[in-house]
Amino acid sequence: MVMPDAERLCLALAEHLRTGLHPDTALVGIHTGGVWVAERLHAALGLKTPLGTLDVAFYRDDFSRSGLHAQLKPSDIPFDVEDRPIVIVDDVLYTGRTIRAAMNEIFDYGRPARIDLAVLIDRGGRELPVCPRWVAHALTLDPDKNLQLERSDAGVLSLRLIDA
């Protein structure tokens, strides 16, 4: 299966978002791939609120099964969440569990005005009632496949299909 060009999808996603955003909207990228996409969107849209980042490891629902993974990144929310519209940005949307964890984490910083979701790829397979507002590309993958966003040393994003 040929994967779509991730850089082009980032540009397309930025165009989708451009019309629907409030001036105070803050983007929050989910480590690691979601942060890369959020950085692209933040630059393309020229948002004035600084970019937020989340590592949802502390909020995952499979912690008691799989423990903490090795390379935790600190979450960084450099703006006041209270009453602010927020867009969660992730690379690949699958079960929706990561998004559930991210929303829980955001609420520990305050009560946002609203939360929307923007993703590069929607691969189907939802296990929670999570519906993105913006999707750059939708496709259906078998559960034995994983889609990963990668970044080259030169900073170029690409999508890779691997066995789960």
Add this chain to the structure above:
Amino acid sequence: MRNPQLNSHGELQHLLTIDGLPREILAAILDTAAPFTEVAEREVKKLPLLRGKSVFNLFFENSTRTRTTFEIAAKRLSADVINLNISTSSTAKGETLLDTVDNLCAMQADMFVVRHAASGAPFLIAQHLAAMGLEHIHVINAGDGRHAHPTQGLLDMYTIRHYKKDFTGLTVAIIGDLLHSRVARSQIHALTALGVPELRVIGPKTLIPTDVAQLGVRVFHDMRAGLKDVDVVMMLRLQNERMQGALLPSPQEFFKYYGLTADKLECARPDAIVMHPGPMNRGVEIDSAVADGPHAVILPQVTFGIAVRMAVMSMLAGN
């Protein structure tokens, strides 16, 4: 024999001592602690990692700071925390240590944080849990006798790394009553494992264990000589309540020779940091001017201690 702290996958099951822990696990604990420091800045200072877990603080010896920071750490992880001040309860009525543990296991304990005057008590509990097939219950040593105080050693390492970034170029001095100090033992094992090239201990002959040089440290009895060009000054508390017999003429004389004053500190590097595990005896091992001075990082140590204990508890609970 397998390291009793590690499970069959080589992951941390209990934290009993730093001695024998591989550098990778020490580094992983310090790395994991870093994102936990940020939680203190939030509106809601809570993470759900230990939700539904019961953490029992078993303190057979008095402690304020260690017990409180363990309690805060567990509460910030959403655990239910039960504090048992055992010096005034069952043991006084004649119950054995392991009977106390069995009773708490019957109350669905998930983790024990243990402080005990007897060296090896937390190890005994871990061994007992394994024999009872209760491997899912974790034990953290919060200080046992003269043996170890691993979370103190780890929070000290976190503090050093925070200010000095790298261990491999440092000269570190541990000063004071090493003979009675479980803190010093944990510090020496951790500093050695993390690659500190020059480790010194400074104190009077009566308070330095005779075999300490075997741990790879240089022994100084003259404080100024020992402090020369030091990057990190780690003070120890003069353990008055542990002092037996005539090891010291008087606290005043100790202060004269081994108390950290601004004057003596000038022998160290200009950017040296001064640490102390608390509680401090001002005017005995450290002068107030130093304790409150620009080199002191004693209060940040306490704050980092919460993040380090959160990291240890989360890693154990996830393994």
